[in-house]
Every structure is written in structure tokens, then in C-alpha cells.
Amino acid sequence: MLVDARALADALSELIRVVQFRDRDRACCYDISVSQCYALKGVVDAGALTINDLAAHLYLDKSTASRVANALVDKALLVRQADEADGRVVRLTATAAGTAVCTRIESDLAGEYAELLGDFEPEVRAAITRVVTRLGRSFAARVDASGGSCCVVG
Amino acid sequence: MLVDARALADALSELIRVVQFRDRDRACCYDISVSQCYALKGVVDAGALTINDLAAHLYLDKSTASRVANALVDKALLVRQADEADGRVVRLTATAAGTAVCTRIESDLAGEYAELLGDFEPEVRAAITRVVTRLGRSFAARVDASGGSCCVVG
DNA sequence: GCTAGTAGTTGCACATGACAACTATGGCTG
DNA sequence: CAGCCATAGTTGTCATGTGCAACTACTAGC
Structure with a gap:
């Protein structure tokens, strides 16, 4: 099984490098950075998110999430609203423009x-998404479980 | 099929965020950054790489690759050697320390x-690596084919 | 041997992201 | 209800990563 594990490690790191590269490269197309794109999509999908929710969703520090949100507000893709119940909370929602940009990016990406899925046999196609989804969940569970840093001696 | 495509896009972006986060978090453990780790592994696996080869392998600009190599040389994990045949070419090879670090990281990661593969049914395990590998190749082929930037009008 | 091309380096600007210190608000306890 | 602690978010600061453009050094072809 360690052989499988090594092969998976190699394959995944390669996949991640190439996808990151593609994302970096394509980011310019929509005047929006990769993180901003993830954030926008997060807000659009959720309907509304707080800064903390956004940070958790993106696996970023809340300060970074706050700045990403700022960038999107400056571009008029998001709006900040004060939460009625709790004065500390910021509710981020997408503007019409934000939703439009998100829709366009999603369509292009889809x-x-x-096209890429066309490289695969039909019976494999459905499996791909299942596998990737489950992989993501497994990682997320491990990351959440281990909490903060990995190698702190505590 | 567009539904599959959207689901895959979502799943993959989630997977990438969480893996990136884990990598960022774990980078400190070995006194080596994520890019440096990829570069080190690339050199160790290949036996020797030029700066250009390294840049291609990491999907980075050659200037960035050069600096990543510098960082690893400063840490005495790589050495730069002049190519005998071509005076312009730098041959990067791993030192004993570099190979050792790489081996250790690979073992830990494996x-x-x-452990993560234990989450999956045995018959799925083998499929995971195959799927991830093929996904990576499909992306790489597309990235190579489209050459430089995505949205240049020229 | 001059010219064109290639490998790599360096200067520079900018994006990303973490950590810590801070403000402001909410909630709990005596 | 006053004081204290917890929480949401912001801001300052710093380190790192990255690309582009200009540069040097070398090679190769005419």
C-alpha cells in the first residue's frame, strides 16, 4: 500500500502544479485573482458569507480573507452588509455584477x-468526480482534525 | 456532461485549496518551502536538471526556477555544476543531504x-492514483498545447 | 568573425498570506 | 448592571513567491 501512497503523492503534486499554473495563467482573463475567484464563488454559492466563514472556506487567515473581500468589494462584485443581529458580523453578498462574473467563469471552466473529460472513457468520467470529491473530503477531515500547525512540539 | 464538468471543477478546486493549505502548513517541518520541495524532488528523481528543465517541470518562469535553485544550494541540498559541453548550462544535482531530506519527506508523505487511502475501499484505491495521474496528464497536455497566456488577443 | 539565438541571472514590482496587535461588539457572571 | 472574557473583523508589518524585462555569457551558423 505504501507503493500506492507514493504514486498518489507524485500524481497529486503533479496535478496540483499544473492546475495552479493554469489558474495563475487564466486569472488575468477576468481581472480577478485566483483567491478572489474562489471567494466570489464561495459567496455566490452560499448566498451570503461572513468573513470568518469565507476564511474557513478558503483555508486562509481571517485577515487575508478580509482583504480578499475588500478587493472584491472594490471591484463592485461583492457588498458588505452589517448583520442585523450581531453588530460585529459582516455579511458578504454578491452584486449582480459579481454573480454575472461568477457565472461566466463557471461556464468557461465547465x-x-x-473537453478534458472527453479524454476519458464514459464509465470513467463519473468516477473521476467521485474520486476527486472524496479525496478532497478526506484531506479536509485530516486538516480539520490536526487543527493548526503540523510540527509544533507543544 | 456539462453537469459532470461543473461537479469536477468544484471538486478539484476544493481539493486544491485543501492540499495547498496542508502544504503551506507542513512546509515549516522541513525548513523548505513548497516550491523548493517540488524542485528538490524533481532533481532527485531526474538525477540532474538544468534550470530550464526545472522551470518546465515546476511550471515556473526560469528566473523563479533559478532563485528556487539558489535557495536549495544555499541550504546545501543541491549543487550547481557547469555543463562540460555547453558553458551556458547549469546542471543541478542533489547533495547527500538533499537526497536524504527528499527521502524523508517522501516517506512521511507516503x-x-x-493512512488517507485507508478511507477508501480496496478496489477504489488503485483507481484513485490512476485517475489523478490521468487528470494531471490531460491538464498538462492542454497547458502545453495552449502555450503561453490564455487570453491574449494578439 | 559577425550575427542570431539560447541559458541563466538580476532588478523590480506586485501578489499572497501569516501573525500580532488593535477596535468594536456581544455575552456571561457576580 | 458593571466588569470581564470571547468573538468578528481590521490594520500594520513582514516574509515569500512569482513574472517580466533587461542584462550577461556563451554557442552556433553564415
């Missing part, structure tokens, strides 16, 4: 992915 | 991944 097109690319659809 | 352990983590082995």
Missing part, C-alpha cells in the same frame, strides 16, 4: 472541463 | 497518504 467548457474546458467538459 | 505514510500520510497510506
Whole structure:
């Protein structure tokens, strides 16, 4: 099983490098950075998010999440609203422009992915998404469980 | 099929965020950054790499690759050697320390991944690596094919 | 041997992201 | 209800990573 594990480690790191590269490269197309894109999509999908929710969703520090949100507000893709119940909380919601940008990016991306899925046999296609989803969940569970830093001696 | 494509896009972006986070978090453990780790592994696996080869392997600009190599040389994990045949070319090779660090990281990582693979049914395990590998290749082929930037009008 | 091309380095600007210190608000306890 | 602690978010600061453009050094072809 360690052989499988090593192969998976190699394959995943390669996949991540190439996807990151593609994302970096494509970011310019929409005048929006990769993190901003993830944040925008997070807010659009959720309907509304607080800064803390956003930070958790993106696996970023809340200060970084706050700045990412600022960037999107400056671009008029998001709005900040004060929460009625709790004065500390900021509710981020997407503007019409934000939703539009998000929709456009998703469509373009879906097109690319659809083409890419064409490389695979039909019976494999459905498995791919299942596998990737479950992999993501497994990682997330481990990350959440281990809490903060990995190598703190405590 | 567009539905599959959207689901894959979502799953993959989630996976990438969480893996990136884990990598950021774990980077400190070995006094080596994520890019440095990839570079070190690339050199160790290949036996020797030029700066250009390294840049291609990491999907980075050659200037960045050069600096990543510098950092590893400063840490005495790599050495730069002049190519005998071509005076312009730098040959990067790993030192004993570099190989040792790489081996240790790979072992630790393989352990983590082995544990993670335990979440999956045996018949799925083998499929995971195959799927991730093929996904990576499909992306790489597309990135190589499209060459430079995505949205240049020229 | 001059010119064009290639490998790599360096200067520079900018993006990303963490940590810590801070403000402001909410909630709990005596 | 006053004081204290916890929580949400912001801001300052710093380190790191990255690309682009300009540069040097070398090679190769005419």
C-alpha cells in the first residue's frame, strides 16, 4: 500500500502544479485573482458569507480573507452588509455584477472541463468526480482534525 | 456532461485549496518551502536538471526556477555544476543531504497518504492514483498545447 | 568573425498570506 | 448592571513567491 501512497503523492503534486499554473495563467482573463475567484464563488454559492466563514472556506487567515473581500468589494462584485443581529458580523453578498462574473467563469471552466473529460472513457468520467470529491473530503477531515500547525512540539 | 464538468471543477478546486493549505502548513517541518520541495524532488528523481528543465517541470518562469535553485544550494541540498559541453548550462544535482531530506519527506508523505487511502475501499484505491495521474496528464497536455497566456488577443 | 539565438541571472514590482496587535461588539457572571 | 472574557473583523508589518524585462555569457551558423 505504501507503493500506492507514493504514486498518489507524485500524481497529486503533479496535478496540483499544473492546475495552479493554469489558474495563475487564466486569472488575468477576468481581472480577478485566483483567491478572489474562489471567494466570489464561495459567496455566490452560499448566498451570503461572513468573513470568518469565507476564511474557513478558503483555508486562509481571517485577515487575508478580509482583504480578499475588500478587493472584491472594490471591484463592485461583492457588498458588505452589517448583520442585523450581531453588530460585529459582516455579511458578504454578491452584486449582480459579481454573480454575472461568477457565472461566466463557471461556464468557461465547465467548457474546458467538459473537453478534458472527453479524454476519458464514459464509465470513467463519473468516477473521476467521485474520486476527486472524496479525496478532497478526506484531506479536509485530516486538516480539520490536526487543527493548526503540523510540527509544533507543544 | 456539462453537469459532470461543473461537479469536477468544484471538486478539484476544493481539493486544491485543501492540499495547498496542508502544504503551506507542513512546509515549516522541513525548513523548505513548497516550491523548493517540488524542485528538490524533481532533481532527485531526474538525477540532474538544468534550470530550464526545472522551470518546465515546476511550471515556473526560469528566473523563479533559478532563485528556487539558489535557495536549495544555499541550504546545501543541491549543487550547481557547469555543463562540460555547453558553458551556458547549469546542471543541478542533489547533495547527500538533499537526497536524504527528499527521502524523508517522501516517506512521511507516503505514510500520510497510506493512512488517507485507508478511507477508501480496496478496489477504489488503485483507481484513485490512476485517475489523478490521468487528470494531471490531460491538464498538462492542454497547458502545453495552449502555450503561453490564455487570453491574449494578439 | 559577425550575427542570431539560447541559458541563466538580476532588478523590480506586485501578489499572497501569516501573525500580532488593535477596535468594536456581544455575552456571561457576580 | 458593571466588569470581564470571547468573538468578528481590521490594520500594520513582514516574509515569500512569482513574472517580466533587461542584462550577461556563451554557442552556433553564415
